[in-house]
Amino acid sequence: LFSMDGDIADLRFLVAMKQRFNNVYLYVDEAHAIGVRGNHGYGIAEEQGVLADIDFLVGTFGKALASMGAYVACTKVIRDYLINTMRPLIFSTTLPPVTIAWSYFIFKQLPLFGKEREHLEIISKLLRDAIAAKGVAMPSESNIIPYIIGENKACIDFALQLQKLGVYALPVRPPTVPVGTSRIRFSLSAAIAKEDIEAILSGL
Incomplete structure (x- = not known):
C-alpha cells in the first residue's frame, strides 16, 4: 500500500x-x-x-x-x-x-477489528468517489486518498482553506511527490464518522 x-x-x-x-x-x-x-x-x-x-x-x-x-x-x-x-x-x-x-x-x-476495517473502507470509498466525481485523478484503492491539485501555491492555499473549516489537511509537494502533482493527502482512520467525511466534502 x-x-x-x-x-x-x-x-x-x-x-x-x-x-x-x-x-x-x-x-x-x-x-x-x-x-x-x-x-x-x-x-x-x-x-x-x-x-x-x-x-x-x-x-x-x-x-x-x-x-x-x-x-x-x-x-x-x-x-x-x-x-x-x-x-x-x-x-x-x-x-x-x-x-x-x-x-x-x-x-x-x-x-x-473487522468492523472497524469495514467502516474504514466505507468512508474511504465515499471520499474517493466524491473526489473522482469532480474530475480529479484518483489512483487510490485505500484509506490513503490524494486530492491532486498540481501547482504548489494552489495546493498550499487549498490546505489553508480546509484548515479554516476545521479539516487538518497538509499540502504534500515535491520532492516528496513528482513535480506537478502537489496534493492534499487524506489519511483516514476508523475513528472518522460519515459526518466528518461530509464536512470534508463541503470544503472541496
Whole structure:
C-alpha cells in the first residue's frame, strides 16, 4: 500500500516473478496496510493470499497499532543473520518493556477489528468517489486518498482553506511527490464518522 497515491501493489504477480528464479527474495513493506487490510488485519499480503510467500515482510507498530518500533517477519535463518549483522539493531537502545508489551497485545487483537476495517473502507470509498466525481485523478484503492491539485501555491492555499473549516489537511509537494502533482493527502482512520467525511466534502 503506497503512501502517497494510496494504490496497491500486485503481490501475486511479484510472487510469481520471484518463483521463476532461485536467487530472488521478495521484500514487502506493509507499514500502511498492517491493521487496516486483510481479514485479520495482517495487510495486503494476507488480503492477496501470499503471506507465506514473502521473504521479508516488514511493518511498523507506529501507525495503526499506536505504538513504536517496527518488525520484519522472516525465516529463523534470516532472523538470526539480521540480529548478528545489523549495525542499526546492534547499536540501538531497546524499546521500553511497556512499549513491547503494548505492541504484542495490540497485534494479537488485530483480528477483532473487522468492523472497524469495514467502516474504514466505507468512508474511504465515499471520499474517493466524491473526489473522482469532480474530475480529479484518483489512483487510490485505500484509506490513503490524494486530492491532486498540481501547482504548489494552489495546493498550499487549498490546505489553508480546509484548515479554516476545521479539516487538518497538509499540502504534500515535491520532492516528496513528482513535480506537478502537489496534493492534499487524506489519511483516514476508523475513528472518522460519515459526518466528518461530509464536512470534508463541503470544503472541496
